[in-house]
Amino acid sequence: MSEMSDAELSRNANVRLCRLRVWPEFEGLGFNLEASTRPPHLIRLVESNSPAAAGGLKILDVILAVNKEDVSEADYNRVRNAIKTAHDSNAPIELLVVEQRFYQMLKKKNLTIIPQMATIINTPATMPNEYLNFPKHTPRTCNIRLGKNDSSFGFEVINGENDIGAYIQEVFPNTPASNTPLRKCDRIIEIDDKDVDKDISKSILEKLDKAKTKGAVKLYVVDTETYKYAQLNKILLRSQGQHQNQLTASPINHGNQSPSSNTSTIREILKVITPSVDDLTQSTRSQELPIIIPSSSIPLRNENIRLCTIYRADPSDTFGFELNYHRREQFHSLSIIPGRDNGRSNAELAGIETDDRLIEINGQNIQNLSHEQITQRIRAVKHPDPLELLVTDVSTFEYYKQQQKVIHRGLPNVKIMPTNRSMHSQ
Structure with missing residues (x-):
């Protein structure tokens, strides 16, 4: 496929x-x-x-402006505060966005994004009926077949957090997918009865490509709210049989109530957890049942997840930490070492602490990588480029491990630590 011209790229960038x-x-x-x-x-x-x-927002959109304020080069706190200020004013929030893939192509070609050429998409004044009537806590099976004249299934997929799992980015009208219950923002749980929820995103795309050559695919999907609920309550999302949408619940004690069997629909499980709720089919969130958190799942009071950016003064300078591999438990920890002239090291100045657990390097989860692979990634960062590490303290790491939850930079409680760059300014 030939590369798009500048004019074609500007037209198709979907700003x-x-x-x-x-x-x-x-x-x-x-x-x-x-x-x-x-x-x-x-x-x-x-x-x-x-x-x-x-309102047309997509996963992995790049935010260019908030209410006409250019934030394309702003820091994270400024973007977050701009959105919060607009939200607190109870006025509509305008986000100028472009898909990440097009943003990277435009930047590479030094093409300017013109706000006046953006497609305007308004959130309806009231919640659409299809949203109001959406069946809560109900996984869906979508059997999609290519017709004689179809060249694609008619849906777009986007990577999940840390490139694990996948979401439905868009379902296009008048396509095979649009004739099924598949919807935008769905999380893909199974492809052709095989669990893919924890698979690498790239492998999921490859499975879908293979399915396309066969002309048919079966997807088992859930909405984001159901997915979060299942993760929180350790409910295993699985399809059972050809036409049954069922869940297998982990052995969690919900007070004195217990299901009559270990397999039930989500709605049945919710009735067991909250028997006082009369009607679980109500579609509005204000009438939705409260989530009962088991005692073992009570949130940690002070979660300590930090995103630390480390700079070096020159090529001979060090990052200022040691990498330790705990082979038996299979995790990596960091230890602070002295900096130049026995002063504070670059890592310490950037917010790293001894015994921190290492989660990500420059945006990529490294927990399944070998010690050698992680060492190579760190050594590959050359001066003056920074090394960005996502770390947690011991208690937070153990808590997330116990809850079988994934630590990633997209969590709302991640602390963005000040960099040590000012220490090396000329």
């Missing part, structure tokens, strides 16, 4: 001005901002049936 407004039936706007020490800043997740989804 959007998303005008978002809140709905009484939905809490918030329904998107998460990815924590990062450097621009551009990305939309990490768009929630199903949310104002953000209805």
Whole structure:
């Protein structure tokens, strides 16, 4: 396929001005901002049936402006505060965005993004009926077949957090996918009855490509709210049989109530957990049942997840930490070492602490990499480029491990630490 010309790229970049407004039936706007020490800043997740989804926002969109304020080169806190200020004013929030892949292509060619050429998408003043009537806590099986004249299934997929798993980015009208229950923002759980939720995103795309050659694919999907609920309550999402959408619950004690069997639909499980709720089919969030958290799942009071950016003064300078591999437990920890002239090291100045658990290097999760692979990634960072590390303290690491939850930079409680760059300014 030939490379797009500059004019074609500018036309097809899909720059959007998303005008978002809140709905009484939905809490918030329904998107998460990815924590990062450097621009551009990305939309990490768009929630199903949310104002953000209805307003045209997409996962991994780059935010260019907030209410006409250019934030393309702003730091994370400025972008977050601009969105918060606009939200607190109860006025519509305008986000100028472009898909990350097009943003990178435009930057590479030094092409200017013209806001006046953006497609304007407005969140409806009221929640659409298809959102209001969406069946809560109900996984869906989507059997998609290519017709004689179809060249694609008709949906677009985007990587999940840390390039694990995948979401449905878009379902295109008048396509095979549009004739099934598949919806924008769905999380893909299974492909052709095989679990892919924890697979690398790239392998999921490869599986879908193979399915396309066969002309058919079977997807088992859930909305983002159901997915979060299942993760929180350790409910294993699985399809059972050809037409049954079922869940296998982990052995969690919910008070004195217990299911009559270990397999039930999500709605049945919720009835067991909250028997006082009369009607679980109500579609508005304000009427939704409260989530009961088992005692073993009570949130940690002071989660300590930090995104630390380390600079070096010159090529002979060190980052200022030692990497320790705990082979039996299979994790990596960091130890602070003295800096030049026995002063504070670059790592310490950037917010690293001894015994920190290492989670990510420059945006990539490294927990499944070998010690040699991690060492190579660190050594590959050459001066003056920074080394960006996502780390946690011991208690936070153990808590997330116990809860079987993934630590990543998209979490709302990630602390963006000040860099040590000022120490090396000329």
